[in-house]
Amino acid sequence: MDLIAINLLDGLVTGLLLFLLSSGLTLIFSMMGVLNFAHASFYMLGAYFAYQISRYVGFWPGLILAPPLVGVLGALVERYGLRRVHQYGHVPELIFTFGLALLIEEIVQFFWGKNIVPYNEPELLTFTLFSIGGNAVPAYKVFMIFISMGIFLSLLYVLTRTRVGMIIQAALSYPRTVEALGHNVPLVFMGVFGVGTALAGVAGVIAGPVLGTFPGMAYLLGSIVFVTIVIGGLGSLWGALVASLLIGWLTTFAASYNFEFATLLGALGLERPVDLSDSYLADLWTLTLPQIGPILPYLLMVLILVFRPYGLFGKRDV
Secondary structure (H helix, E strand, C coil): CHHHHHHHHHHHHHHHHHHHHHHHHHHHHHHHCCCCCCHHHHHHHHHHHHHHHHHHHCHHHHHHHHHHHHHHHHHHHHHHHHHHHHCCCHHHHHHHHHHHHHHHHHHHHHHHCCCCECCCCCHHHCCEEEEECCEEEEHHHHHHHHHHHHHHHHHHHHHHHCHHHHHHHHHHHCHHHHHHCCCCHHHHHHHHHHHHHHHHHHHHHHHHHHHCECCCHHHHHHHHHHHHHHHHCCCCHHHHHHHHHHHHHHHHHHHHCCCEHHHHHHHCCCCCCCCHHHCCCHHHHHCEHHHHHHHHHHHHHHHHHHHCCCCCCCCCCC
């Protein structure tokens, strides 16, 4: 039970961090149809901006200042980059955002180097909040959970209870109608893109001290973000949350249980080959659950695309 509780907590932290990344991207992708391959790069920038600020004024000012800086940068990218490329179709957008991701990585390496930087959690939260079966739960991990849930509730309130949220959701599905009513739809797009990248920046700020701040951190999460929005459904905040939590718990539990597929194959009536080196089943008999853990989200995405192409909470096909 203790192991289950720890895995639930760790999966919750992983899932909520993934939600901060995917929530902004799902709105950007569904509203503008932009395949923003550079989204995870803004997550990396959030961590590096916060690190640079924390060197002079501490962690907390970095937490407050870094996400808006990333959001402003994202809005400028949309205004002076993507908006000009958007009219030429998805392929130029893809090339532009892919090139932008490479450019951001090179800039990060130029200013901060290729090694991991000493971006640490604040001293105020460097203590054990409680223990589960002898396993210490750091206060910073609980802090990450509260920050992520607070942002989710704030986004949910803005999108469902405010006039701004109604305009955003209307512009998502009926941009021409919203523009005819006198609203500046391009400005809405720029604002949503900026907020989406700022959310990625928040994820980078709070994840950097735990997962490490280094130039390859964007690459590690880049593909899984798109998997999340496909599973959850385009344009659905609840879908982004549920898919993120599913992926977080799926990968966490898979990494914790050393289940051998030889047991399953034996239960199915398959006999273990005498000479595994000459058998095509050799890999299956020696395979363990932690080995396939990283690919489980992609398998889940394939199943979702087959049986529910519009995602768990989406209203239109991917």
